[in-house]
Amino acid sequence: MATLHNGAIEELKRHVKGQIVLPTDPNYDEVRKIWNAMINRRPAVIVQCKGPDDVPHAIQCARRNGLEISVRGAGHNIAGNAVCEGGMMIDLSPMKNVRVDAAKKRAYVEPGATLAEFDEAVQAHGLATPVGINSTTGISGLTLGGGFGWLTRKYGMTVDNVASVELVTANGKKVRASENENNDLFWAVRGGGGNFGVVTQFEFALHPVGPQVLAGLIVYPLDQAKQVLRQYREFVASAPEELSVWVVIRQAPPLPFLPKEVHGKEIVVLAIFYCGDIGAGEKVIAPLRRFGKTHGEHIGVQPYAQWQKAFDPLLTPGARNYWKSHNFRELRDEALDTMIEFARKLPSPQCEIFVAHIAGAANRVPTDAMAYSHRDARFVMNVHGRWDTATQDATGIAWARAFFDATTPHASGGTYVNFMTEDESGRAAAAYGANYARLADIKKQRDPENVFHLNQNIKP
Numbered sequence: 001m002a003t004l005h006n007g008a009i010e011e012l013k014r015h016v017k018g019q020i021v022l023p024t025d026p027n028y029d030e031v032r033k034i035w036n037a038m039i040n041r042r043p044a045v046i047v048q049c050k051g052p053d054d055v056p057h058a059i060q061c062a063r064r065n066g067l068e069i070s071v072r073g074a075g076h077n078i079a080g081n082a083v084c085e086g087g088m089m090i091d092l093s094p095m096k097n098v099r100v101d102a103a104k105k106r107a108y109v110e111p112g113a114t115l116a117e118f119d120e121a122v123q124a125h126g127l128a129t130p131v132g133i134n135s136t137t138g139i140s141g142l143t144l145g146g147g148f149g150w151l152t153r154k155y156g157m158t159v160d161n162v163a164s165v166e167l168v169t170a171n172g173k174k175v176r177a178s179e180n181e182n183n184d185l186f187w188a189v190r191g192g193g194g195n196f197g198v199v200t201q202f203e204f205a206l207h208p209v210g211p212q213v214l215a216g217l218i219v220y221p222l223d224q225a226k227q228v229l230r231q232y233r234e235f236v237a238s239a240p241e242e243l244s245v246w247v248v249i250r251q252a253p254p255l256p257f258l259p260k261e262v263h264g265k266e267i268v269v270l271a272i273f274y275c276g277d278i279g280a281g282e283k284v285i286a287p288l289r290r291f292g293k294t295h296g297e298h299i300g301v302q303p304y305a306q307w308q309k310a311f312d313p314l315l316t317p318g319a320r321n322y323w324k325s326h327n328f329r330e331l332r333d334e335a336l337d338t339m340i341e342f343a344r345k346l347p348s349p350q351c352e353i354f355v356a357h358i359a360g361a362a363n364r365v366p367t368d369a370m371a372y373s374h375r376d377a378r379f380v381m382n383v384h385g386r387w388d389t390a391t392q393d394a395t396g397i398a399w400a401r402a403f404f405d406a407t408t409p410h411a412s413g414g415t416y417v418n419f420m421t422e423d424e425s426g427r428a429a430a431a432y433g434a435n436y437a438r439l440a441d442i443k444k445q446r447d448p449e450n451v452f453h454l455n456q457n458i459k460p
C-alpha cells in the first residue's frame with residue numbers, strides 16, 4: 001500500500017476542514033466500507049470532505065504524492081469504485097446539505113446526500129424529481145450515470161432534470177457548469193459518470209409530486225408468469241405516464257399480506273406507482289389485478305417519500321452483490337420466457353430479476369443532448385445476484401452471466417453504466433453508447449492525465 005509521509009498528512013490536516021482517516025484510526029474500517037460486501041479495499045488515506053473547499057486540497061495532495069483518487073458519494077455503486085486500494089478516497093458523504101427554493105422549483109444538493117435525504121427535503125414542499133428506488137443510494141453517483149426511478153416515465157431521467165453543477169476539475173479548479181458556462185462539462189457530467197471532476201453541488205429542477213401517491217404490489221405465482229408478463233407488456237404499452245409498473249421475479253419474502261405457504265416460493269411481482277389523481281389511478285391500475293389469480297396484493301395511498309423506501313429492507317448493505325444488466329426497446333416473447341426459465345433456478349433467496357419500465361419523457365430527449373445516450377431504452381433489466389457468503393459467489397455469478405447471455409439477443413445492446421460491475425469495464429463503450437467519442441474528446445481536454453479513472457472510465 002502507498003503511504004503518505006507525515007509532512008503531507010500534516011499539510012492535508014492544516015488545509016482540510018473535514019476528518020482525515022488513516023489505516024491506523026479506529027473508524028478506518030467503518031469509513032472505507034461500501035454497500036457491496038464483495039468489495040474490500042484499503043485506501044492509504046481517506047479525506048472526509050466537510051465542504052467544497054476541502055476537495056481541491058485533497059486532489060492536489062493526491063496528485064503531488066502520486067496517489068490514485070477514488071470518489072465516494074454514498075458508496076452504493078456495485079463496481080465499488082468509490083474505494084481504492086492504496087490511494088486516496090475522497091469521501092463526500094459528510095456533505096449532505098439540500099436547499100430547496102420552492103418558488104423556483106429548484107433544489108441545490110451537496111454530493112453526499114442520499115435519496116432519502118433529498119426526497120425528504122423536497123417533499124416538504126410537495127416537490128420531487130426522478131431518482132432511484134432505494135433510498136440509501138447516493139444522489140451523486142446516481143445522477144452522474146443517468147438516474148431513473150418511479151417518476152422517469154413522466155419527468156425523464158435524473159440527468160434530464162439537472163440545471164447546473166459545481167465541480168472541482170483535475171487541476172483542482174472550482175468551476176460551475178450549466179447551459180451557459182463550461183457547456184462541455186455540463187454536457188459530459190450528465191451521464192459521463194465521475195470522469196470529469198468531483199461534483200460538489202447539483203442544481204435540480206423539481207416538479208409537484210404527491211405528497212400522497214397510489215402505490216404497492218400485486219403478487220402472482222410464477223406458474224402464471226407467461227400469461228402475466230405478456231399481458232403486462234400489452235398493458236404498459238398504452239399506460240399513462242403517471243403510471244409505472246415494474247416487474248420483480250424472485251422468491252417471496254415473508255410479506256405479511258402473502259399467505260405463509262407462499263413465502264420462499266417463486267413469484268412475479270408487479271410493483272405499481274401512480275403519481276396522478278388518486279381516483280383516476282385506481283381505475284387505471286384495475287386491469288393489473290386480472291392478469292391471473294393473484295397470491296395477494298398490498299396497494300394503497302401513501303406518502304411518496306415512504307414508497308421511495310419500500311424496497312430498502314431487501315437492499316440492505318453488507319450482502320455480496322453481482323449484477324448484469326441490459327436495456328430493451330421491447331420485451332420479446334423469447335426474453336420473457338428466458339426470465340421465467342432462470343427464475344426457476346434462482347441461486348439464492350435474495351436474487352431477483354427486475355424489469356423497470358421507463359418509457360416516456362426520457363425517450364423524447366435527443367441522443368446527443370447530453371452524455372446519457374440510451375434514449376431508445378423502454379425497459380431496463382437488472383439481474384440482481386445477491387447472497388451472503390463468498391462460497392456462493394461462483395454459483396451466483398454463473399447464474400447471472402448465463403441469464404445475461406441468454407437474453408442478449410433480445411436486448412438493445414446498450415446498458416446502464418450505473419449497473420455495471422467491476423469486471424465489466426469492457427462494456428464502457430456500450431454504456432456511453434453513441435456519445436463515447438465526444439466524451440473522450442472532452443476528457444482529453446479536461447482530464448488529459450486521467451486523474452479521475454476509478455470509474456467506468458472514458459479514456460482521454
Ligand SMILES: Cc1cc2nc3c(=O)[nH]c(=O)nc-3n(C[C@H](O)[C@H](O)[C@H](O)COP(=O)(O)OP(=O)(O)OC[C@H]3O[C@@H](n4cnc5c(N)ncnc54)[C@H](O)[C@@H]3O)c2cc1C
Nearest residue numbers: 073074075076077082132133138140141142147148194199
Ligand atoms: C440497491 C440499489 C438500488 C439501485 N437502484 C437504482 C435505481 O432505481 N435507479 C438508478 O438509476 N440507479 C439505481 N442504482 C444504481 C445507482 O445509481 C449507482 O449505484 C450509483 O452509482 C450510486 O451512487 P452513490 O453515490 O451511492 O455511489 P458511489 O459508489 O459513492 O459512487 C459511484 C461512483 O460515482 C462517482 N462519483 C460519486 N460521487 C461523485 C461526485 N460527487 N463527483 C464525481 N464523481 C462521483 C465515482 O466514480 C464513484 O465511484 C441502485 C443501486 C443500488 C445498490
